[in-house]
Amino acid sequence: MWRVMIAEDQEIVRQGLKVILEQDANLKVEHDVDNGQQALQVMEKFMIDFILMDVRMPVMNGIEATRQIKKRWPDVKILILTTFNDDEYAVQALREGANGFLLKTSDSKKLLEAVYSCMNGGLTIHEEVAAKVMPRLLGNSSGKTSTDVDLSPREGKITYLVGQGKTNREIAEELYLSIGTVKNNLTRILQKTGLRDRTQLAIFAVKHDIGE
Template sequence: MFHVMLVEDQEIVRQGLRMILEQDEHIRVSCEASNGIEAMEKIAAHHVDVIFMDIRMPDMNGIEATRKIKKQYPEIYIVMLTTFNDDDYALEALNEGASGFLLKTSDGSKLIEAVYSVMNGGLVLHDEVSAKVVPKLLEQTKKTVSTMGIELTDREKAITRQIGQGKTNKEIAAELHLSVGTVKNHISVILQKTDSRDRTQLAIYAVKHHIS
């Protein structure tokens, strides 16, 4: 069972999100909050796997809440959810550790898919947002990622290629005929070799260095 938290200041929106997500028998909305401060309080009292986080909220907005939550609970996945198609918001959210960015206009099925994707190590980006954000991420990582002295094995290149294509660990394992555990171990080594902070940076590394 995947336990989801909804952080959104409009109750009617939270109700709609809950109805959509709980159509899937493996997803349960375990708690809700109307702002970042309340979210921090609720996390301490509930088991949470994935958070759908609004951007603009009173008292503590979604970006600040994401920063604080990921620092204290790095194992929790956060998907930003907003009506604002603003690439700067997306870029900041990803830099703070978010695992995805969806517009509230997304189909209900996309919300459910997002839960499964992030729980399998995937990165979720709305198409409209991705088209704007990826070029900025590429530019941002030019100064922080270098190929100097980096030697990836053929297996590591194959896995990096799959990550650059947005594949989850489970999908990579199936594609390369490996166990999920083996894929995770390889990714840990690749992150160290490429000096990538996280999976998002590694995906950008793959695109930047034409590992496709």
């Protein structure tokens, strides 16, 4: 079972999200907080697997909370909740290591799908705003150019599939590899490219047109 924390400053929204998430037997909302600082305090005391993070919160917003949490607990998955007016925040969140963002207008099915995608290593970006956000990310992504990176054929295929938003399990199934092998290859790919995380690698793959 995945241990979940909801960071959202509106109590009625928190309670609604909790009801939706706990429809799934694999999800247990163990903590809900109303600002980023409280989210950090929970992280210091408890084991958390997944955080549903609002952007605009008092005391500490979701972007700063994401930055600090990812720096200290990089394996924790964070899905940002956003609105159309929060595009800039969404871009910042992805640069800070968030595992994706979803519009607050999404239905419960899409929310649960996004949670599973994040937990399985995917990059979830709501399709209605991806077209607006991705060009900005591609224009500012870090890392070496594709000609500077000597990827093996397998590493190239894995990088391509990451850019397609595939999870580790989906990559393993498509390439007939174990999930452990995929993870080991991803570690080497990040070292070779000089990138920080899977989000940056996905952006790198698209920006440099990494093919199959």
